[in-house]
Amino acid sequence: DYALYYAKANSRGDAVLFTEEHERLLRTQSVIEQALRHADLAREMCLVYQPIVDVRRGRTVAFEALARWTSPDLGPVSPAVFVPIAERSGLITRITAVLLGQALAAARAWPDEVALSFNLSMADIASPQAAEGIVAAIRASGLKPGRVILEATETALIQDIAKAQAVLETLKSNGIAIALDDFGTGYSSLGYVHRLPLDKLKIDRSFISEITADPASRDIVTSIVALARNLKLDCVVEGIETDEQARLLESLGCVLMQGYHFHRPMGFSDTLHYLDREAVRAIPPVRAIA
């Protein structure tokens, strides 16, 4: 089935291994890229929102906006698939602009205590001008910049630390918070993390799926919690799926949590119902008059 053949393809003239699988993948990627290039972004892209919960207070402190794309030709395509393709083909900044507009409008409907956490790609913060564009969009929306958290992954930031520092400073000086997403999955995490003006570390969910069975994952989470505390950063844990995981993480000192155990990502109108229900739960019961 795997008809293997060699081709002298790369610039050094080395033999490159091709498989039908690889070819199929490349075809799929170019199909997705074409569909993205011709997409009516404002109609085809939308966001779902997943709560980030303070488990001590039992309150939602933020929603993370997560992109959803339904192509008329391809159907739903996961962001794990289309975001990397959009990044490679230079389409991501247009997508970010559309999604950020939608997210800021959504966040204006939430109470002041509820923040918006929004994912950025490398290209979105590749230059101070790009960062200025993001700041301008936030200012234009009327949402307080202090209610916006921008999430970036370490791979997006460590390529050029000096530039990342400058860009993040621009965002921070405007009151916007910065979270380092998928923490622990990139390289040399410890070497640079104290050099970036961060507010939050988000522990990657790959550590969480193992945490109740694997002592090593538990040790890693414990170390990241201690690191965050020493650097005076908030620590957010993502990908919590079970009560057992949530309790264990709480015993390790984690307070801010996100995952299917709390809530799956939901559409905008559901966020309003969700917040209403939460507000009702938080009101202390009225004592009956005897």
Ligand code: C2E
């Ligand atoms: P991320 O920012 O780390 O987002 C967390 C992902 O984990 C989301 O997947 C979310 O739906 C999923 N998730 C949340 N809780 C659980 C859980 O308990 N169990 C499991 N198994 N998964 C959980 P999603 O929405 O498919 O997004 C995948 C990635 O795509 C994101 O990872 C982010 O890197 C990227 N992405 C999503 N939306 C955007 C966007 O608007 N802009 C950019 N640049 N990237 C985005």
Ligand code: MG
């Ligand atoms: Mg994220």
Ligand code: MG
């Ligand atoms: Mg993440």
Ligand code: MG
């Ligand atoms: Mg992740």
